[in-house]
Amino acid sequence: MGTCTKTKLMLHGIRVGGVQIVMGIYTVTLSTSYASGGDTLDLSDDFSLVYEVSPEPVTASHLLRGIRGTNGDPATCKVQAFTAVGTEATAGTNLSGVTVICKVIGV
Numbered sequence: 845m846g847t848c849t850k851t852k853l854m855l856h857g858i859r860v861g862g863v864q865i866v867m868g869i870y871t872v873t874l875s876t877s878y879a880s881g882g883d884t885l886d887l888s889d890d891f892s893l894v895y896e897v898s899p900e901p902v903t904a905s906h907l908l909r910g911i912r913g914t915n916g917d918p919a920t921c922k923v924q925a926f927t928a929v930g931t932e933a934t935a936g937t938n939l940s941g942v943t944v945i946c947k948v949i950g951v
Contacts, residue, residue, distance in 0.1 A: 846879025847886070848872045848923055850946070855890055866891060868948040872899065872923060874939035880932070882911055882922030883939070887948055891918040894950040899923050902943040906933060910946065918950065 854869040868890055875883045887894055894917070897910030906925040913920035925933040925942060933939060 846875050846877060846883045848874055848883045850885065850887075852890065853945075864951060866950055868946075868950075870946045870948065871902075872944045872946045874923060874925060874942040874944075876938045876940045878925060878933050878935060878937045878939045880935040882909075882924035884919075885910075885921045885923050885946070887913075887918040887921055887950070891948065891950040894918045894921055894948060896947075896949040897921050897923070898947045899944040900947070902945060903941060906939070906942055908944055916950070921948075 850870045850872045852870055857864050857866045894912050897912055899908040899910045901908055909924040911922040927933055
């Protein structure tokens with residue numbers, strides 16, 4: 845329940861001050877049973893630490909917010925959906941028709 849599906853569009857790294865910073869671009873589809881607090885977006889296959897998750901809607905039915913995983917944990921990132929400002933989508937709602945492009949920055 846509450847897990848996004850993703851397709852990697854691009855993964856690009858750049859070395860900054862001795863650290864390899866990675867930017868990933870993904871097409872993300874929300875789940876058929878939205879989880880309160882946001883659908884999980886597991887990025888652990890590409891990142892060891894996530895600094896930022898920025899969703900941009902492709903389908904404009906919801907407002908969206910990316911949530912960085914606890915302490916940057918790439919397996920616990922989330923995409924949160926809102927039906928109006930300050931009103932989160934109801935848990936259990938089928939949001940599989942909501943597709944976003946997510947920009948992710950991490951290492």
